Amino acid sequence: MMNKINSLSLYVSYAAISFLPATASAQLFGPTPPIGGVEPDDTGEGIRTGVLNILVRVLSFMALAAVVVVVIAGIRLIVSQGEEQEKDKAKKTILYAIIGLVVILLARAIISFVAGVTTP
Helix, strand or coil: CHHHHHHHHHHHHHHHHHCCCHHHHHHHHCCCCCCCCCCCCCCCHHHHHHHHHHHHHHHHHHHHHHHHHHHHHHHHHHHCCCCHHHHHHHHHHHHHHHHHHHHHHHHHHHHHHHHHHCCC
């Protein structure tokens, strides 16, 4: 019974906070802090630039991770000492990491293209 009451009170409080006007929530919780690296402006370009920067950084990190996986798989291939099963696993890992790297590079190209086309 208490579990139902607790979950019901959570739902009610969530609904009450969701429908608060922005001014009321600002008075309740204080002003919204600025997002690091994003300059606020009236055109919304600051948010757009921030999102693009985050996407580029995430894709760059993923590309770095794919290169690290290729290096680790290469080391596994060398250390396998002729065992066919281990060599096959390492080759598959290298293949999949390179496919992932190609997908990451294509995603970055698509993001750059879309960002260039949608620039106001």
